[in-house]
Amino acid sequence: MKARTVFGVLIVAVLLFPLYWMVNASLQPSGALLRPDPAFFPVGGTLDGYRKAWATQGPNLLSSVVVALGTVAVSLVIAAPASYALAQLKVRGGPVLVFVLLIVQMIPGIVMANALYTVFGNLGLIDSYLGLVLADSTATIPFAVLLLRAFMISVPKELTEASRVDGAGYWRTFVSIIVPVSRNALVTAGLFSFLFAWADFLFAVTLTTGQSFELITVGIYRFVGNQSADWNGIMATAVLAAIPAAVLLVVAQRYVVAGLTSGAVKD
Amino acid sequence: MTLVAPAVTAPPRTGRKPRRDNRFAAWLFLLPALGYLVVFFGYPLAANIAMSTQDYTVKSFYTGEAPFVGLANYAAVFGNPLFSAAVLNTVLFTAGSLLFQFGIGLALAVFFSGRFLGSALLRSLLLLPWLLPLVVSGAVWRWMFDQDHGVLNAALRLVGLDAVPWLSSTSWALPAVVLTNIWIGIPFNLVILHGGLRAIPASLYEAAALDGAGSWQRFRHITWPLLRPVTGIVLMLGLVYTIKVFDVIMVVTGGGPANATQTLTTWSYRLSFGDFAFGQGAAVGNVLILVATVFGLLYLRSAKATLAEAAA
Numbered sequence: 001m002k003a004r005t006v007f008g009v010l011i012v013a014v015l016l017f018p019l020y021w022m023v024n025a026s027l028q029p030s031g032a033l034l035r036p037d038p039a040f041f042p043v044g045g046t047l048d049g050y051r052k053a054w055a056t057q058g059p060n061l062l063s064s065v066v067v068a069l070g071t072v073a074v075s076l077v078i079a080a081p082a083s084y085a086l087a088q089l090k091v092r093g094g095p096v097l098v099f100v101l102l103i104v105q106m107i108p109g110i111v112m113a114n115a116l117y118t119v120f121g122n123l124g125l126i127d128s129y130l131g132l133v134l135a136d137s138t139a140t141i142p143f144a145v146l147l148l149r150a151f152m153i154s155v156p157k158e159l160t161e162a163s164r165v166d167g168a169g170y171w172r173t174f175v176s177i178i179v180p181v182s183r184n185a186l187v188t189a190g191l192f193s194f195l196f197a198w199a200d201f202l203f204a205v206t207l208t209t210g211q212s213f214e215l216i217t218v219g220i221y222r223f224v225g226n227q228s229a230d231w232n233g234i235m236a237t238a239v240l241a242a243i244p245a246a247v248l249l250v251v252a253q254r255y256v257v258a259g260l261t262s263g264a265v266k267d
Numbered sequence: 268m269t270l271v272a273p274a275v276t277a278p279p280r281t282g283r284k285p286r287r288d289n290r291f292a293a294w295l296f297l298l299p300a301l302g303y304l305v306v307f308f309g310y311p312l313a314a315n316i317a318m319s320t321q322d323y324t325v326k327s328f329y330t331g332e333a334p335f336v337g338l339a340n341y342a343a344v345f346g347n348p349l350f351s352a353a354v355l356n357t358v359l360f361t362a363g364s365l366l367f368q369f370g371i372g373l374a375l376a377v378f379f380s381g382r383f384l385g386s387a388l389l390r391s392l393l394l395l396p397w398l399l400p401l402v403v404s405g406a407v408w409r410w411m412f413d414q415d416h417g418v419l420n421a422a423l424r425l426v427g428l429d430a431v432p433w434l435s436s437t438s439w440a441l442p443a444v445v446l447t448n449i450w451i452g453i454p455f456n457l458v459i460l461h462g463g464l465r466a467i468p469a470s471l472y473e474a475a476a477l478d479g480a481g482s483w484q485r486f487r488h489i490t491w492p493l494l495r496p497v498t499g500i501v502l503m504l505g506l507v508y509t510i511k512v513f514d515v516i517m518v519v520t521g522g523g524p525a526n527a528t529q530t531l532t533t534w535s536y537r538l539s540f541g542d543f544a545f546g547q548g549a550a551v552g553n554v555l556i557l558v559a560t561v562f563g564l565l566y567l568r569s570a571k572a573t574l575a576e577a578a579a
Contacts, residue, residue: 106563115311199400
């Protein structure tokens with residue numbers, strides 16, 4: 001019994017070593033990182049990396065928050081009513097629509113980026129928050145619709161029909177019955193939308209020029225690409241960019257696993 | 268992070284025919300999503316197909332002129348020696364990633380499905396690499412691959428081996444990005460396969476144990492066959508998502524050195540946004556769509572079969 005736990009801890013330690021190494025490097029002076037033998041513990045560490053990261057990437061972190069929250073809002077506002085219709089109201093062509101939503105998820109992001117670049121060029125949406133929110137939503141809306149629909153199918157019909165009998169319209173039923181009972185599913189869809197938009201690099205690098213603002217993922221990419229020896233600054237930025245994922249794992253672990261598994265196997 | 272396509276199909280519902288107002292209301296609820304699909308998928312994809320038949324350059328953005336060139340972009344792409352290299356890299360990257368992600372993920376799923384102190388907590392910690400932005404993971408691994416100061420080479424030197432020029436050698440760069448991507452993909456395989464394992468009735472294992480079956484025999488004759496449908500789904504989804512991996516390669520190697528890690532995805536990016544040959548970038552993109560859709564349809568078929576089996 002004990003032996004299994006020890007072995008399990010060992011496995012986790014090996015697999016999470018890269019993350020430890022990131023934190024370790026972020027706390028050491030740049031000079032120390034370029035010595036031939038790495039220091040395995042940040043003894044006598046420094047917060048210089050974080051100061052640099054905050055100074056150069058602080059605005060980018062803020063921009064990423066804006067885009068991620070915008071994506072959550074747009075995704076839920078569009079996806080929730082659609083899921084309600086697909087799950088609870090009979091729509092002719094509903095199954096076809098579900099199929100289309102599954103298929104569009106298979107489209108490689110680079111294709112969307114390429115196409116959206118020319119479309120956005122004409123619409124003046126290059127270098128805009130709105131453009132990035134709309135682009136990120138191409139990934140999150142199909143996902144959110146399918147996830148919410150799978151949940152809303154299980155909402156008992158008696159509940160919504162009772163509301164209808166009481167004289168509530170479809171909209172009232174949606175707002176006062178469906179949305180409250182689907183709270184957990186909405187949280188899950190929102191969390192995943194946030195994480196996706198926060199982590200997005202492809203749209204951020206293709207649909208912005210970096211002239212008016214930059215997202216944190218692009219910031220890290222440029223930082224790394226500068227061939228700089230400033231690895232403690234890079235790793236400090238990486239730690240800051242990893243915080244939402246870590247927070248989520250601690251605070252909303254249940255939702256994360258639910259979203260992940262409901263995604264792949266179950267209905 | 269990659270979003271995962273939720274599967275599939277509602278259970279068949281029976282009941283009265285919908286009333287007319289019901290249908291009308293349903294369409295109102297669907298309208299925003301439909302509009303979004305048409306504007307942000309339909310139109311761009313059509314534009315992408317059109318673009319692949321045009322000589323689309325930077326100038327086209329100012330003049331609005333992009334002459335029709337038929338299939339010339341496809342001819343140029345297929346005739347480019349980089350095409351076969353990119354296809355080979357994509358196949359090696361995908362196959363290598365899937366094989367090890369799955370193998371390691373399965374081993375871990377079996378290990379962590381045993382109940383022991385802390386198993387649930389440890390398992391959830393292993394999710395972290397999957398939740399991180401890929402750019403973060405890429406940057407960390409790039410630092411670990413550093414030839415002179417990276418921890419991987421320090422470890423090799425410690426056991427008396429030579430340092431490896433991970434990112435500057437054309438033969439090591441692809442294994443390096445594959446290694447990174449394996450690390451990223453393990454949690455996904457672990458969680459899904461773990462779910463599949465939990466669905467196998469414990470009574471089967473108890474019966475097998477009574478018959479004196481060892482742990483390998485139990486795995487071989489119970490776990491593996493009963494896990495097969497889930498296996499199919501995991502591999503198919505992994506395939507669809509690995510073919511289009513972009514961030515990891517861009518951050519770790521940028522497709523280099525000397526195109527040694529250039530895949531169809533990164534090449535499409537370079538054609539469009541590096542060489543500004545948008546027509547050719549679109550052509551490569553359409554090839555990718557074709558491949559992804561074929562495997563996507565296969566995935567849907569296997570997912571449906573799984574659900575049918577579960578219902579039976």
